[in-house]
Amino acid sequence: MTTPDAVIVDAVAYAQAIEDAVKASAAYYAGGTSVLDDDAYDRLVRAIAAWEDEHPEQVLPDSPTGKVAGGAVEGDVPHTRAMLSLDNVFSAEEFTAWTASLTRRVGHDVTRFSVEPKLDGLAIAARYTRGRLTRLITRGDGTAGEDVSHAIGTVEGLPDELAEPVTVEVRGEVLMTTAQFEHANEVRTAHGGAPFANPRNAAAGTLRAKDRAYTVPMTFFGYGLLPLDDTGPALAELLEESAHSDLMTRAGAYGVNTTATTAVPGITVSTVEEVLARVAEIAGLRASLPFGIDGIVVKADLAADQRAAGSGSRAPRWATAYKLPAVEKITRLLAVEWNVGRTGIIAPRAVLEPVRIDGSTITYATLHNAADITRRDLRLGDHVMVHRAGDVIPRIEAPVAHLRTGEEQPIVFPEACPRCGSGIDTGEQRWRCVNGRDCHLVASLSYAAGRDQLDIEGLGHTRVVQLVEAGLVTDLAGLFALTRDQLLGLERMGETSTDNLLAALAAAKNQPLSRVLCALGVRGTGRSMSRRIARHFATMDLLRAADAEAIQQVEGIGTEKAPSIVAELAALAPLIDRLVAAGVNMTEPGATPPAPATADGTDATDDGSAPAVADAGPLAGMTVVVTGAMTGALEKLSRNQMNELIERAGGRSSSSVSKKTSLVVAGEGAGSKRTKAESLGVRLAAPDEFAALVADYVDAGPGTEPSA
Numbered sequence: 081m082t083t084p085d086a087v088i089v090d091a092v093a094y095a096q097a098i099e100d101a102v103k104a105s106a107a108y109y110a111g112g113t114s115v116l117d118d119d120a121y122d123r124l125v126r127a128i129a130a131w132e133d134e135h136p137e138q139v140l141p142d143s144p145t146g147k148v149a150g151g152a153v154e155g156d157v158p159h160t161r162a163m164l165s166l167d168n169v170f171s172a173e174e175f176t177a178w179t180a181s182l183t184r185r186v187g188h189d190v191t192r193f194s195v196e197p198k199l200d201g202l203a204i205a206a207r208y209t210r211g212r213l214t215r216l217i218t219r220g221d222g223t224a225g226e227d228v229s230h231a232i233g234t235v236e237g238l239p240d241e242l243a244e245p246v247t248v249e250v251r252g253e254v255l256m257t258t259a260q261f262e263h264a265n266e267v268r269t270a271h272g273g274a275p276f277a278n279p280r281n282a283a284a285g286t287l288r289a290k291d292r293a294y295t296v297p298m299t300f301f302g303y304g305l306l307p308l309d310d311t312g313p314a315l316a317e318l319l320e321e322s323a324h325s326d327l328m329t330r331a332g333a334y335g336v337n338t339t340a341t342t343a344v345p346g347i348t349v350s351t352v353e354e355v356l357a358r359v360a361e362i363a364g365l366r367a368s369l370p371f372g373i374d375g376i377v378v379k380a381d382l383a384a385d386q387r388a389a390g391s392g393s394r395a396p397r398w399a400t401a402y403k404l405p406a407v408e409k410i411t412r413l414l415a416v417e418w419n420v421g422r423t424g425i426i427a428p429r430a431v432l433e434p435v436r437i438d439g440s441t442i443t444y445a446t447l448h449n450a451a452d453i454t455r456r457d458l459r460l461g462d463h464v465m466v467h468r469a470g471d472v473i474p475r476i477e478a479p480v481a482h483l484r485t486g487e488e489q490p491i492v493f494p495e496a497c498p499r500c501g502s503g504i505d506t507g508e509q510r511w512r513c514v515n516g517r518d519c520h521l522v523a524s525l526s527y528a529a530g531r532d533q534l535d536i537e538g539l540g541h542t543r544v545v546q547l548v549e550a551g552l553v554t555d556l557a558g559l560f561a562l563t564r565d566q567l568l569g570l571e572r573m574g575e576t577s578t579d580n581l582l583a584a585l586a587a588a589k590n591q592p593l594s595r596v597l598c599a600l601g602v603r604g605t606g607r608s609m610s611r612r613i614a615r616h617f618a619t620m621d622l623l624r625a626a627d628a629e630a631i632q633q634v635e636g637i638g639t640e641k642a643p644s645i646v647a648e649l650a651a652l653a654p655l656i657d658r659l660v661a662a663g664v665n666m667t668e669p670g671a672t673p674p675a676p677a678t679a680d681g682t683d684a685t686d687d688g689s690a691p692a693v694a695d696a697g698p699l700a701g702m703t704v705v706v707t708g709a710m711t712g713a714l715e716k717l718s719r720n721q722m723n724e725l726i727e728r729a730g731g732r733s734s735s736s737v738s739k740k741t742s743l744v745v746a747g748e749g750a751g752s753k754r755t756k757a758e759s760l761g762v763r764l765a766a767p768d769e770f771a772a773l774v775a776d777y778v779d780a781g782p783g784t785e786p787s788a
């Protein structure tokens with residue numbers, strides 16, 4: 081759902097609208113933050129244009145319509161050729177209408193389009209003289225821009241020296257990736273500056289800032305390559321005559337970064353349908369990209385078609401931007417809630433004034449931890465930039481500091497655990513109740529009993545509450561000490577449910593170590609990490625005997641995590657002992673224990689062979705991702721069980737598709753992961769095909785009987 085455009089009713093409202101738009105535009109291009117998010121700005125400009133259509137005689141000179149950058153910026157370095165903006169379309173119908181007008185202008189159907197992401201940063205021209213980067217210029221008003229050459233050396237993807245000694249201008253977008261943005265705000269706030277509201281602002285502000293005490297990196301993606309006065313006739317002609325896609329290949333060969341290095345590379349297609357399909361693909365991948373895009377740019381690829389279509393004063397007629405819905409809105413931070421999780425972690429959550437972003441109403445956003453709140457200097461009542469894309473949990477990017485009224489209130493941090501009133505351990509970034517997993521016992525036991533952990537059927541949330549309230553269990557081991565009489569004494573607990581629950585508890589004792597570990601809720605280890613640890617050590621005894629260095633041998637465990645896992649296991653020792661006494665299995669079937677280290681620190685059996693687990697099975701050496709609904713023999717398997725299956729068969733399971741993925745098992749309803757696999761050329765398999773590949777391993781899963 082989109083918000084309808086406002087309607088301007090009279091000349092006074094029109095003048096006000098222009099003033100607002102000019103201010104917003106100036107802030108946008110100067111790296112500040114305006115009261116209007118992009119969506120609100122676009123709506124305002126559309127309302128202005130609608131009024132002007134009706135009252136052409138009253139158009140004011142300051143109007144942002146028809147101007148590059150809304151007329152907000154100027155500069156003093158003339159562009160060799162105008163740096164234009166792009167017209168927008170917002171739907172398949174509008175796009176089809178645009179292609180029809182393109183056909184009219186060119187005189188025939190365009191049969192080669194280039195389709196690439198519209199990167200959400202700011203346009204820049206980079207001049208190279210005999211292969212050396214000499215000047216960086218912003219787009220400015222399109223005719224002349226600002227010299228920002230001081231930023232040379234801070235923009236990744238824009239090399240100081242090209243692979244060939246050519247004199248050319250590369251045009252493209254400078255932006256901050258999500259990681260660069262977070263880093264920039266950390267550095268900036270550490271230097272006492274106000275955080276940037278979003279990556280785009282951060283890139284704009286950073287690019288223009290001179291003489292800062294610190295530098296933060298940005299990233300460049302080229303989308304244009306043109307000759308300069310000194311280019312030389314042969315290369316100049318080649319560039320003028322090249323298709324856009326060939327120019328991009330050339331730019332890449334020179335060493336300039338382009339979208340070819342991303343999950344959404346520019347491609348060429350020949351029909352409108354193919355363009356629309358690619359638009360849908362890129363839109364589907366948007367949330368998973370490490371940088372922001374706000375649309376898809378479609379260009380007539382061939383130089384001759386571009387020439388025939390020509391350009392207007394503001395935008396070329398041979399290209400258009402297919403805009404995607406905004407994923408960012410400004411709203412207000414109303415309150416902060418502190419919730420205790422199953423491991424006792426006390427996590428803050430932002431309560432927002434409800435805001436609609438891309439079709440959903442957002443009321444909450446994550447706030448990681450207390451340090452994060454302090455670092456970003458968030459206050460109650462602040463205007464905040466909220467980002468939400470795809471299924472990703474909404475996040476606050478930053479407060480819009482200059483919209484403060486002075487009425488904002490500090491966020492009060494809890495001094496005692498908001499759940500049990502005990503003390504808070506603030507020793508680590510993530511605060512924790514000193515009672516740890518006992519604080520929210522119901523949550524930790526419910527999690528432990530869950531399908532992907534001990535899989536104790538009949539032990540749902542309500543039952544756990546009953547047991548805890550009756551004082552029958554005080555920790556995980558207590559579950560295994562429950563007697564028939566105790567259970568029968570509970571409300572709504574008949575003979576059958578009691579016997580079933582006792583049977584489920586008895587079966588749970590046979591779960592593999594990986595699931596027991598996961599059920600324990602060792603901080604920093606979820607399901608897949610628990611499996612990796614269990615496969616590596618094979619038994620709880622060996623794991624408990626391991627020091628931080630030994631634990632670091634497990635893939636994905638670094639120097640930070642290892643000591644915390646060691647400490648967690650030490651703290652859990654009494655509980656683990658009670659579980660052992662209750663008869664809970666503490667070994668991982670099929671895993672081979674690590675070879676003991678010799679006195680000189682080398683592996684006693686180090687004969688150069690790969691570890692036992694990794695080189696066995698039909699998926700040895702493969703990274704496999706599962707997406708969509710499973711069918712046939714795999715139908716009943718949860719995602720976790722699928723991952724367990726992959727690992728039993730020698731593979732590695734992963735939840736995200738990348739170039740390193742070997743296989744994607746795609747069932748019905750598979751969405752962006754399938755699309756990404758297709759675009760990266762990763763092998764796809766239907767569930768049945770995959771089931772055949774790993775048939776020998778399907779029935780050997782935890783909780784299932786081995787096949788006869």
Ligand code: IVH
Pocket residue numbers: 164165166196197198199200201202203204219252253303377396399401
């Ligand atoms: S082509 C003459 N390609 O979008 C062609 N622009 O709203 C003009 N942009 O000023 C630019 N990604 O800053 C082009 N793949 C892309 C782009 C792109 C982002 C920006 C660029 C432009 C603005 C227009």
